[in-house]
Amino acid sequence: MAPRSSLLPAARTAPRAVPFVRDLADHGDRPAVVTRHGDVSYAALAERVAAVADGLGTVRRLVLVVGTNTVESLVAYLGAVHGGHPVLLVPDGHDAALAALVAAYDPDVVLAPAGGWAVDERRPGTAHDLHPDLALLLSTSGSTGSPKLVRLSHTNLQANAESIGRYLGIRPTDRAITSLPLHYCYGLSVVHSHLARGATLVLTDLSVADACFWELFRDARCTTLAGVPYTFELLERVGFAGMDLPHLRYVTQAGGRLAPDRVRRLAELGRRAGWRLFVMYGQTEATARMAYLPPELAEDHPAAIGVPVPGGAFELAPVADQPDPAVGELVYTGPNVMLGYAEGPGDLALGRTVDVLRTGDLARRTPEGLYEIVGRRSRFAKILGLRVDPQRVEALLDRHGVAATCVGGDDDLVVAVVGTPDERRVRRLVADEVGLPPHAVRVLALAELPRLASGKPDLPALRALAATPAPAAGRDPVDDGRDPVGDGRDPVGELCRLYAQVLDRDDVTAGQSFVDLGGDSLSYVQMSVRLERELGHLPANWHTLPIAELRRAAGRPRRRRSLETSVALRAAAIVLIVGSHIPLFTVTGGAHLLLGVAGFNFARFQLTPAGRIDRLRQIGASLARIVLPTVAWIGAVMLVSDQYGPSTLLLLHSLAGPPDSATGWHFWFIEAVVYLLVGLTALLGLRRVDRLERRYPFALPLGLTALGLLGRYDVFGLDARHDLPTALVAGWLFTLGWAAARADGVRQRLLVTVAAAVTVPGFFGQPSREALVVAGLALLVWLPSVPSLGVVNRVAGVLAGSSLYIYLTHWQVYPHLRDVPLLALAASLAVGVAYAMVVDRVGRRISASTKR
Known part of the structure; x- marks a missing residue:
């Protein structure tokens, strides 16, 4: 682009540099950055940063950098800072926001990804008068596209990095993964504080909900994890509490209020697992951090933001109309307080216009000297003449188990809730607490809450949603009205x-x-x-x-299509069981393999992050789905034949016999699963065992497997004398499958595999049968899915989903068709699938009737 005639004279004074960026090379060959593709040492990083600085020249220019969690973006950002150029850091993937900021601030240089990393030098000099203290421009609170920016100085960046490093105790051996965006002040503070201490950054743009994120986390020996409240919602869903993360030293949380009960749970989890939780408080205007809660206080004071960071101080300024004299606006002072705001390029010439930071948050100081946020001034709304604090309403609903985000409208309070809330109950709770009439409380049910790139609720977007007309009657309740693909489909x-x-x-x-x-x-x-x-x-x-x-x-x-391994094993095992019983062929061991798969699925679907009572309800529901169709089928058979007796009907044949029955053993597998589920329900119903399972999700099933091996090897000779039920003799296969589901990392998977390879041989005295069980368990441990074809997936899905019913019914089918083995197999599978469809249809009718 041709130079403009309005270029200002070039500044020839030596540019200021942020010390921790200037001194990168002092850390030598220590790893500065780790990625999936390789490592970059501090010396190599310093060379690349210096090359970017040299390329930008000695004239201070406004440099816009598109922030991505990549080495190229990091080098571009640090290079501009190293050269003394003020950096406007913007998010990637927001073209409209980028265009708006380029139009508003007219940067001299744009560094952005474009099939690589592109330098768009829009002019050879600068069009701006840039204050010598100006180092960085960031959007406020993670917003995008707004022309209002926070002006940060070189001193701000260095002071906050040193302060964070001090209270977190960051070591040169620490490794922090980039779980937050680089352009977001919290994510950027992780980068600054670790580089300032000579620690290592593990760069990734993967989500914490991605299994590859955790593989990288373990492989890179990460010691630090940072998250906003939404991050911790995702962590609960992916089973973070049960992960084996041996190098994790501490977890940090900021970016919004985390519910006190969740803070307490995380602190307890960290205490048990050996890592510490730092709850932090900050704003972009303070270069990220203003307060932190010492980890040892988190369990007893989970609602507090803690104490000021080193070098900072708080005071409480009186607020008019505030009924509690102990509550005031939180005001912060410290070397990390911004220079001020910029609302256009003319403001880039300004020096310091702000000495103290009025946070806009209402707070009080506890007797222990800790600060606690109780509301926010700027979010107050005046509805029907009544002053309403949306944050107070959110806290109220949270205590009643309703996660909500509130914004004030012109004539009502909008309460956004994800899901399908009981709107009448929500309105009544808010009306009773706040004093608003119910008609002034509008409940907005959303499929998903709009969020900023930082994970915070996007309040402007929420207000826009609230302002749109309500959907027409009869619209699908799971459709939030947005069309993210633009083709008419959601x-x-x-x-x-x-x-x-x-x-x-x-x-x-x-x-x-x-x-x-x-x-x-x-x-x-x-x-x-x-x-x-x-x-x-x-x-x-x-x-x-x-x-x-x-x-x-x-x-x-x-x-290429794939099929989940557990599904493939269930489909293959049921075919092997029926085919061997006919016999069309003889490949035994399928039922015992299914016992391991049952344990695997038990861990995945019954041992959820839900509370103890909810877990017990889930196990009870699973028992009902096994027992009721089984009893119904056996009862129907008993009406037309004398093949089974009462002990079989009641699933007690393994315990009550009679031992000479030729057919009573048919349902040993179902009895074993039922007995195991009943026993585990009783065990996990104990609070102490429930806590133990959550704390040691892998060790507990492994310990139960060791206990189960007493029955497998008949250590006390009880099986020889009393013919113990299969649940006691083969139950270790179930708990080994449970352990396989909880195995996290190579070492634990290897341990499960070795346990299977050592304990299964000799159990049957049939090497081929034992090899099948060991191979199946190994597949379950190491391969989440196997290559497949679309048609195979459909057939395997039907067979696996009907495996229980095929096992249940095939005893009455194949004996009549033994002379035509293939037909016997096909008929046995078909009848089982048909019975599964009947059970499903009856279940749905019962469910619909119950709802009516």
């Missing part, structure tokens, strides 16, 4: 409808996962096959991902 809504159909529920929302919706091992098969057909590829942890996250995590559809 892909998230389509997935919600698919979940609703398979799970027979009418309360499906985009924020829920398969596990949240009460999915179990029976519905899992149908769901996984249909999702694989819809999305083309499923991540290993799809059942724990919110529906809204699932489509993104699935990525682009693959040409």
